[in-house]
Amino acid sequence: MSRVEVDEKIRRFTVMCRKTGLRLTPQRIEIYKHLVKTDEHPSAEILYEKVKKTFPNISFDTVNRTLLTLNEIGAAFIVEGSGDVRRFDGSMEKHQHFKCVKCKRIIDFHHKPFDIIKLPASIGKKFKILKKVVYVEGICDLCK
Amino acid sequence: MSRVEVDEKIRRFTVMCRKTGLRLTPQRIEIYKHLVKTDEHPSAEILYEKVKKTFPNISFDTVNRTLLTLNEIGAAFIVEGSGDVRRFDGSMEKHQHFKCVKCKRIIDFHHKPFDIIKLPASIGKKFKILKKVVYVEGICDLCK
DNA sequence: TGACACATAGGAATTACTACTATATAGTAA
DNA sequence: TTACTATATAGTAGTAATTCCTATGTGTCA
Numbered sequence: 054m055s056r057v058e059v060d061e062k063i064r065r066f067t068v069m070c071r072k073t074g075l076r077l078t079p080q081r082i083e084i085y086k087h088l089v090k091t092d093e094h095p096s097a098e099i100l101y102e103k104v105k106k107t108f109p110n111i112s113f114d115t116v117n118r119t120l121l122t123l124n125e126i127g128a129a130f131i132v133e134g135s136g137d138v139r140r141f142d143g144s145m146e147k148h149q150h151f152k153c154v155k156c157k158r159i160i161d162f163h164h165k166p167f168d169i170i171k172l173p174a175s176i177g178k179k180f181k182i183l184k185k186v187v188y189v190e191g192i193c194d195l196c197k
Numbered sequence: 198m199s200r201v202e203v204d205e206k207i208r209r210f211t212v213m214c215r216k217t218g219l220r221l222t223p224q225r226i227e228i229y230k231h232l233v234k235t236d237e238h239p240s241a242e243i244l245y246e247k248v249k250k251t252f253p254n255i256s257f258d259t260v261n262r263t264l265l266t267l268n269e270i271g272a273a274f275i276v277e278g279s280g281d282v283r284r285f286d287g288s289m290e291k292h293q294h295f296k297c298v299k300c301k302r303i304i305d306f307h308h309k310p311f312d313i314i315k316l317p318a319s320i321g322k323k324f325k326i327l328k329k330v331v332y333v334e335g336i337c338d339l340c341k
Numbered sequence: 342t343g344a345c346a347c348a349t350a351g352g353a354a355t356t357a358c359t360a361c362t363a364t365a366t367a368g369t370a371a
Numbered sequence: 372t373t374a375c376t377a378t379a380t381a382g383t384a385g386t387a388a389t390t391c392c393t394a395t396g397t398g399t400c401a
Contacts, residue, residue, distance in 0.1 A: 076367050076378060098357085112381045117358070119379095131279040133332050138357065139280030151324060160324075164317045170331060173308045180295060180304075181336040187314060188277050188332050192325040220347060220398050242388085256350045261389070263348095280358095282388065 054090055062089045062143075066128055073126045083107050084119045088129055088143035094150075094159040096138045132159060133188050149186065153193035160193065198234055206233045206287075210272055217270045227251050228263045232273055232287035238294075238303040240282045276303055277332050293330065297337035304337065 066085050070077050087103045088095065095103075097117040104111055120141050123129035132140040134152055140159060142150075147168045151160045167187040176182070210229050214221050231247045232239065239247075241261040248255055264285050267273035276284040278296055284303060286294075291312045295304045311331040320326070 078367070078379060080380070096357090110381065112383085114359075114382085115380055133277055133279050133334075135275040135277050135328075136283030151320065153324075154327065162317070162320055164320075167314075170311075170314075172333065173306070176295065176306055176308075176333065179338050180297075180333075181341055182333060183298065183336070184332075184334040186332050188328075188330050189316065189320065189324075189326060190277075190328040192327070194323050197325055222348065222398070224349070240388090254350065256352085258351085258390075259349055 059086060059090055062145075069126060069128050075122065075126060080104070080108055080111055080115060081119055084116055085123065085128065085143065088120070088123070088141060092144070092161060094132050094140045094142050096140055098138070100141070133186055134159075135190065149189065151189045151191065151193070153196055154190055155192055155196040158193055158195075203230060203234055206289075213270060213272050219266065219270060224248070224252055224255055224259060225263050228260055229267065229272065229287065232264070232267070232285060236288070236305060238276050238284045238286050240284055242282070244285070274328075277330055278303075279334065293333065295333045295335065295337070297340055298334055299336055299340040302337055302339075 063082060063086060066082070066089075067077055069075075070081075075081075083104050084100060087100055093099075097113065097120055100120070101111070101113045101116040104116060120129060123143075124131050124141070128143075130142045132142050132150060132152075134140065134150075135154075137157060142159075144161070146163070148161045148163045149167050151162055152158070153160070164187075170185060170187065172182065172185060207226060207230060210226070210233075211221055213219075214225075219225075227248050228244060231244055237243075241257065241264055244264070245255070245257045245260040248260060264273060267287075268275050268285070272287075274286045276286050276294060276296075278284065278294075279298075281301060286303075288305070290307075292305045292307045293311050295306055296302070297304070308331075314329060314331065316326065316329060
């Protein structure tokens with residue numbers, strides 16, 4: 054992803070923050086920057102290591118808390134999965150996830166029909182739906 | 198679920214074990230029994246508490262390890278979700294999960310079209326697919 | 342029925358995550 | 372610009388979840 058694209062994402066991020074009353078701290082911006090720059094769906098730990106290069110004193114808790122906050126305001130997402138360490142995704146594009154059960158790699162793919170899956174009316178009426186995704190698990194090409 | 202149904206499930210479970218070379222220990226059967234009896238998608242901890250009534254000396258590790266093993270041979274499943282404690286599902290019926298982000302309750306529903314979602318060919322060719330699910334998250338009727 | 346590979350119990354260790362508190366700072370308004 | 376205040380951070384402690392280790396036990400098969 055180009056420098057310009059990242060800058061544009063950060064600009065949009067600042068707008069989102071202002072809209073939701075979230076303060077724009079340099080730490081937050083840095084965490085967000087690293088999150089959107091990668092497509093590796095990092096854990097809090099991984100991002101902590103990256104952000105530490107710019108903010109050597111940052112605490113793990115700040116990184117983790119920030120990521121949870123980003124998830125709250127919809128600027129990032131907790132990746133669905135089957136009982137492993139929590140992984141995050143900064144991409145706003147419509148896409149789906151494939152997760153390798155061996156190497157834990159999460160790979161994006163996009164299949165348009167999955168963007169618009171329709172739930173039965175009974176579910177939508179009973180519950181407030183926040184997220185509906187198609188999630189695929191298996192063995193990736195490298196592990197096969 | 199009736200006693201007879203549970204017995205039938207356990208019978209089928211013993212067949213699965215023999216097929217995969219897994220030993221049939223009384224602990225395993227007891228853990229499996231509790232897992233298939235409930236639709237609450239319990240964590241290892243919850244099942245540990247239940248199984249302890251029959252095997253007061255059983256260790257948490259045995260319960261957890263057994264559940265992971267059951268997932269390996271396909272006799273049970275780790276429920277997909279967004280970064281919480283690992284939950285298990287013993288139901289072999291086709292169904293989907295709704296998870297309440299507040300109370301963490303997991304509710305089964307069944308929408309036939311979701312049983313047969315088709316992946317793009319490129320994905321199926323590149324990866325070995327083990328599981329593809331529709332996963333729904335939101336606020337449940339009780340928490341609304 | 343004996344041998345042995347696999348499984349279990351018990352506890353320790355590790356990892357993941359969350360809570361607490363004093364200090365610092367972004368945003369706001371004078 | 373400056374001072375105020377609510378929110379955020381750093382540092383660390385604490386808790387929860389999960390896995391590892393090792394001695395002992397037990398299904399399974401010959």
